[in-house]
Amino acid sequence: MSRLTPRGREIVLAARALVEESGPAALTMRALADHLGIKAPSLYKHFPDKAAVEAEVIALGLLETAEALEAAEERFARSAPSAPFVPEPGAAVDEPRTLLAALARAYRADALAHPHVYLLATERPLPRHALPEELEARAAMPLMRACDYDVDRARAVWAFAHGMVSLEIHGRFPDDADLAAAWRAGVRTLER
Amino acid sequence: MSRLTPRGREIVLAARALVEESGPAALTMRALADHLGIKAPSLYKHFPDKAAVEAEVIALGLLETAEALEAAEERFARSAPSAPFVPEPGAAVDEPRTLLAALARAYRADALAHPHVYLLATERPLPRHALPEELEARAAMPLMRACDYDVDRARAVWAFAHGMVSLEIHGRFPDDADLAAAWRAGVRTLER
């Protein structure tokens, strides 16, 4: 994004909106051009091909995930200074009690806030060559820190969170499933 | 499958082979017909539309998953009669020690044995109306039994397993990641 021209940025934002509105398959050069009020061939003066546009949308998604997790880390650090959790009488009940719970909640909220972009960014190989250096690593860091740099546990937690979100977005759980309870069950056991 | 004509079955098997060979997007009525040595319009005498063929491939995938998990359950029941695990001197080290570990291993092996069919069957909404009654429930039962019918934990375990497999198939882990270790970390903590 940062290395794009202003017009390039506009195009990517329109592409993102298109994906979010109608799913990854709806991102065609024609639909994108329509959205922008221009003709499809004009897009090729800004991007070499469709894959380049798609990669920028994916980069946006990853960046947002990274920022959402970093913000959750910070909020948690502020609200839970150090001592073990002690529920205050009358305090809101649903504050996350652990850093991992806070990150899990943020991960889910971010993914469900733009499910189609989430799927575009996760359910296919990453176009790593077209992404900003270090973006992938940055998105992974909050979980690594929460897992005390135990990479195996961090990967297991990531897989759990991704699996929950993926299955939820694709409507694979029963309609009446208590997904909050499933998240709690997973986070609680993965906690240590 | 069972409710198909013999020719219908051949068509579905060819479709399955096509998906497995070249991915879900490669399943087109033309490519399928080519594979069978006929012309595309002929397929419409056997299936009303492409979605119907796809649904049968998905049903095959689900059925295989169910059978793989059931077989793993049975193998585990035979090999680990009841007593807590005691490693015998000189015994093979990599026998799964718990039912959950056995199921996790079977889930991964099944998915990686035909990754494209796995993705077709999981990374989109299920065409439930076109699937055999109870197939979805059957595929879910082994995990439910392993989790003592704690549905929240069963869903968490499923999400973990699906997430691991999905991320692995899409090449989202680093090439040198020790995925066996991540599986162990996840299964161990989700164990209870």
Place this chain on the structure above:
DNA sequence: ATTATCTATAGATCTATAGATAATGC
């Protein structure tokens, strides 16, 4: 009679290139 196939074809799309034209920035 029914079934499986075929040819021909309608009707939608897609991505991407070539080359012309208008507008903007020195």
Place this chain on the structure above:
DNA sequence: ATTATCTATAGATCTATAGATAATGC
């Protein structure tokens, strides 16, 4: 001069229907 746009168009696909033809099963 450069940049952003346009029109025209090549070249690939796709799904699905209509109607003809050949083969099979009573």
